[in-house]
Amino acid sequence: MNSLSLQRIRGLLRKEFLQIWRDPSALAIAFVLPAALLLLFGYGVSLDARKVDLALVVQTPSPLASSFTSQFADSPYFISHPYSSIQAAEHDMTARTVKGIVWLPSDFSRRARSRGQAPIAVIVNGVDANNARLIEGYVQQVWGTWLTAQIRHSPPLLSVQTLIRFNPSVNSRNYLVPGLIAVIMTLTGALLTALVIAREWERGTMEALIVTRVYIHEILLAKLVPYFVLGMGGMAASVALAVGLFEVPLRGSFWVLATASALFMLTALGMGLLISSFARNQFVAGQIAIIVTFLPAFILSGFVFDIHSMPDMVQFVTHIVAARYLVAILQSVFLAGDVWSVILPNGAALLVMAVIFLGLARAMARKRLD
């Protein structure tokens, strides 16, 4: 930066803050948009199966059969509906009023008593593959517990102890919300700068601005600072919502969270500045910001879809999605604590990203219209 005038920077900053204060659209992007998305996703999206409607078909009632089915009645995961015929249950599964069927055929009790193989059929609706797999798992767990209880006089030779670390209640919200914050911040950061500069082009103020003695890096700096403050404010509000409303634990340190978010916010604002160097109206700038920042962050950041289960080619592509580094840091800072083996490499990647995008934005910005 060959020249910086404090007077010019101060003038531009004052203008920017006055505009933010008087025209609430930037405040809406920084605070209302993240809050709305967090509420929507936090309450609406869950990968856990809860209160699943399950049909229990008991063709020949017996004490043994009811001791098995009572296991489902006690479970928080299922709402059990008794059926006496498999046809009626299948009909209701087709109509999607029940999501799965546990079928104890008529010879269940007899075969169990004769120490033969007592068959239990589990039928799940595979249309919703995720739910189907969850039901299958839960039913097996219930069955296992029941079986152990039945043969308690002869203890099993070995037992499996499951220990779930970091998210003991296996609550998917605890894992989704931190990732979601990263995705939302991608969108708001890029939108803030892209829209605000596009608006200056639309209204013709940029044309008047760049003909003055101002340097282009002064204009960029004066855009970066206020929207950084605003974006970090939105970030803080999102973290407060996550911890206060969704009760996501925050086990890592505040400074790691703040530093990683700051690096990421610079990256997102840099993307917005870069977009604004070629999109000169708000509509186009908004579309581009959503398509090139939000969608990749949503799909390729590992926020919902595990990066390691993606094809190699796609995994490779995820390296240019800045949100993936923040998702990794946030998930560990929220749920596990300061895991330096995660934080340091991802933090370094964020730093590189911030330098690249801000550098590109600076290189692409021109004090010209062509």
Place this chain on the structure above:
Amino acid sequence: MPTPPDLEWALRLEEVSRSFRIGERVVKAVDQVTASATSGAITGLIGPDGAGKTTLMRLIAGLLRPDSGHITLFDIDVGKNPMAAQARLGYMPQRFGLYDELSVQENLDLYADLQGVPIALRAERYAELLHMTGLGPFTARMAGHLSGGMKQKLGLACTLVHPPELLLLDEPTVGVDPVSRRELWHIIEDLTHSTQMTVLFSTSYLDEAERCDSVWLIHEGQLLGSGPPASFTAEMTGRSFLASSALSRRRLQGRLAQTPGMIDALIQGDGVRVTTTVAVPPNASIVAPDIPDLSFLPVPPRFEDSFVARLRTRVSEPQSASPALSPTEKPIPSSKTADIISVEHLTRRFGEFVAVNDVSFRIAKGEIFGLLGANGAGKSTTFRMLCGLLPASSGSLQVAGFDLRTAAAQARERIGYMAQKFSLYGDLSVYQNLRFFSSAYRLSGKTQKTRIDWAVEEFGLASMLKDTARDLPLGYKQRLALACALMHEPDILFLDEPTSGVDPLARRDFWHRINQLAESGVTILVTTHFMEEAEYCDRLIIMAQGNVLSTGEPEAIKAAARTPENPDPRMEDAFISIVEATSTRIPAQ
């Protein structure tokens, strides 16, 4: 303020060219322009919309780089060192570059910071600028809440906060009311006299040329001429006449426009203003022996005459071909026929704001009726109500015998509407636009084909049927828009700002058609902020802030403004005197 170097010229352009790629076409926005602007003088950059004025301004401001050629500002090559040039110039773009959310004072502060005006000098400079622009009482008002004229002055004040050596003003008078326009000219003239500032002022209003010290006339990217405005009018000496006869002025104009030896025929006052190819008074008995009592009175030439003459001599002008319509010999509809539009006590409120206040007028069949007023006067609101697009708050509206409150749809079938900026489908071809609009008016089959053929023939569109509407020259867009509005043979034609910014030939061509339509019995209602255009109307109303200030024939309105100092007022003079007399000017809220 730094003293300008000892140079005759402040700005010099040498063979400057700049083209843009629009889709597959390359448009030469500025084509080999060589010109210079005298130091300390006002140079007018004059040309119709699309002539390349803004591109030229941006090239000079260092916002665009020329493809070839050199721009020298004092001793700086603008293309090579735009920052050095920008330190010495002030540029006011078309939309003034103001921040709506900032107050008058905050806008000034911002530009003072950006231009590096020392804090100690500011109070004095602000006082000067606020006094000059009359914005003193409004320093706390948000720029977004200023009227168009006040915005324009604030934009100027921001540009001048650090006095530039070269002031670039890009169409500062577009869309601004005539009173503000006149005030702006006074400010700029004072500036150049008191500070030796060099000013480059672009405009599409040809009448502003005469206020400049020197003029660059550009058309389609090329410089048609440069020099003092007097040098343009000098070559037209003895070639302008006012023709009058017993014939109606519209029919006389139709005849004279097609007479050999005439390059221009324009309705003015009671007669027709003509310009001839040579400086010889036309002989009435040779020119048109059949027209009774035809006489020609010499009148002083105007800048526009020279522009028209220069355009006519350019052979590459297909649109200068005279329209194919021949003057109809049907009897002129008498003004006593029933009123086709009648408006009584029309009022429209938007919340507290009264956009149109108790407006009444009647229009007879075959009349050309004008609504004249600055932006925000209530013209467009009145228009939308007449088209049935907006309900009236109170009052009655009758169009073609239908009450718009109960039968808006029936009334609309009788109306042709040509919107401001020609609402054509830019991505469709000329033919597709014609087809679409005729279908929209429920024409089909043979009738539709006949009407499309008629439009193509009548408006000379045959060679460009496949061109996309967006890429048409402005004059052709206007023709196509008119053709689309006429597809269903309406009885009434509504024209909203039909000719703003089009070149004088296209404007003449357009008005010639409108006159022909009126002669054949179509009623024309036209809104305009373009004072000259009011001359072509049979009757007009002048509107300001929702009120009708004056109604009558153009001649009568002008006559009312006659004073000993100004015995022959122009429509603009009349307009200003009416506005100043009727209302204490209320600044916009």
